[in-house]
Amino acid sequence: MPRVSGDAGVSEVPIVGHLTGFVDELRARGIVVGPSSLIDSARAMEVLDLLDRRSLREGLAATLISDQMHRRVFDTVFDLWFPLGTGARTTVTDLPRTSDGGVDVEAMRQMVAEMLADDEAAADGRLDQMIALIVDEFGRYDSTRGEAFSAYQALSTVNPQTLIARIAAAMAGGGDDDGAVGDRPGTDPMYRRAARARASDLRAAIESETQRRMAGRNGRDRVADYAVPPLPENINFLSAGANDLAEIRRTIGPLARLLASKLETRRRRAHRGAVDVRKTLRASMSTGGVPIELSHRRPRPGRPELVVICDVSGSVAGFSQFTLRLVYALRQQFSKVRVFAFVDTVDEVTDFFDRGADDEDFGASMHRMITTARISTRDGHSDYGNMLKGFVEEYGESLTHRGALLILGDARTNYHDPRLGALRELTDRARHAYWLNPEARRNWGTGDSAATEYAEVIEMFECRNATQLGRAIADLLPV
Known part of the structure; x- marks a missing residue:
């Protein structure tokens, strides 16, 4: 039976057992892989060249994942379970050096840019060798446990983002057209887009090589604990960075279609009378x-009405924006959707979002709303009590027995009066009332959080990621 090397190259395991372990790891990360998919992947490995990692990667991806949003997680786990090898890689080239023997960083960056622009450099392995040299030279450091490698250190020196112009210029110089706008080569948008993609690939390759070296040192399981990213639908809203939020936004379309189907099924079942x-x-x-x-x-x-009140302060802006995008993707499921936003003062912002539905327009609408709507008139910090009082006084009639109230926010009042009476009045007016909180339940009631007090008046649900949010909306919203 074929065998493959295990952790740190010190043992060998049957390839069937190795594949099963790989699939178990994918399942542990949240990727659903059924028995039939596992069988298909085993059959694919029978006909694939196991020494061709690119073919093996694509073959396993085609049989094991059904959602391309999970590809990033799959690739990271694949690199850990099917590495190029262990230890330092053999190279036939070297980094450019200065007269005193140090690395000529500028010359090295130019060489990397030219390799990224040259398809043959990737095909014949020269680019992979250069990446290995970069990790060895700039990513190596001495830790308390001995030699270690840091992707951050290597990337800080190479700085792929600054190579985009050089890559584009090198790509333009290799074609019939110089790709120049004015006197600057490589400024054509086509070259710039391709250069950005290859700079991103360089970043991923350096991270992958660093993980490979660390897996050989510390073991695959320890590296996987911090190296494998969460699935987009499991990313925490409150800790998500710009790239994470972009990943989350790409889940809106599929999630909205799934939720629309569930709501329609519930509507058909509920409308028997x-x-x-x-x-x-x-x-x-x-x-x-x-x-x-x-x-x-x-x-x-008839379809129910929906009133959404969302906190758009900096601490929960990502959560509110994602939820609003999802609600608007589902707006055809409701007879009317009214949106109110606040920081310390509440204002209706429905008109800002009715103008555009696609991703770009929605982002512009959010920016326009935050900069022009009357949502912050006091100290600029969240004040849920003042919001609730103002909503009762100005917009209380928007809630009817046919509609539902959805409040989005972390319930952190900055020690202002929570005004529980105003919230109780709103819940009495609405047929359904729910509060979606992006903080972990264990943090409710800590510090300036009034979540536990509000939860005594309104049903409050933890929604830290897209999975929890989708489950809440599918189960709670009226039909």
């Missing part, structure tokens, strides 16, 4: 007075 007691008893006469078949009243047509 209440039991008509008179008709049921009349029909039971044929069965001796035993109501075997229930008769239902004709359902009342």
Whole structure:
């Protein structure tokens, strides 16, 4: 039976066991892999060249993942379970040196840019060798446990973002057209887009090489604990960076379609109408007075109204923006959607979002709303109590027995009066009222959080990521 090297290259395991372990790791990371997919991947490995990592990667990806949003996690786990090898790599080139023997950083950056622009450099392995040299030279450091490697150190020296112009210029110089706008080569948008993509690939390759070296030193499992990113739908809203938020936004379309289907199914089931007691008893006469078949009243047509109040202060802006995008993707499921935003003062902002539905327009709408709406008139810090009081006074009539109220925020009042009475009045007016909180439940009621107090008045749910948010909306919103 074929065998492959295990952790640190010190043991060998049957390839079937190795594949099963790899799939178990994917499942542990949240990727759903069924038994049939595992069998398909094993059959694929029978016909693939196991020494060709690119073919092996693509073959396993095609059989094991069904959502391309999970590809980043898959690739990271693949690199740990099917590494190029262990230890330092053999190279036939060297980094450019100065007269005193040090690395000529500028010359090295130019060489890397030219390699990234040259497709043959990637095909013949020269680029991989250069990446290994960079990690060895700039990523190596001495830790308390001995030699270690840091992707941050290597990337800080190479700085892929600054290479975009050089890559574009090198790509333009290799074609029939100089790709110049004015006197600057490589400024054509086509070259710039390709250069940005290759700079991003360089960053990923340096991170992958660093992880490979650290896995050989510390073991695959320890490196996986910090190296494998969470799935986009499991990224914490409050700790997400700019790149993470972009990943989360790409989940909106698929999640909205899934939720729309669930809401429509619930609507069909719920709209049978209440039991008509008179008709049921009349029909039971044929069965001796035993109501075997229930008769239902004709359902009342119509879709519910939805009122959303969201905190758009800096601490929860990412969560509120994502939730608003999701709500607007589902707006056809409701007869009317009204949106109110606040920092310390509440204002209706529905008109800002009715103008555009696509991602770019929505981002512009958020910026326009934050800069022009009357949502901060006091000290600029979240004040839920003042918001609730103002909403009751100015917009209380927007809540009806046909609608639902959805409040988005972390309930951190900055020690202002929480005004529980105003919240109680709003929940009494609405048919359904829910509060979605992006903080972990264990943090509710700590510091300036009034979450535990508000939770006594309104149903509050933890929504730290897209998975929890989607579950809450599918289960809670009225139909």
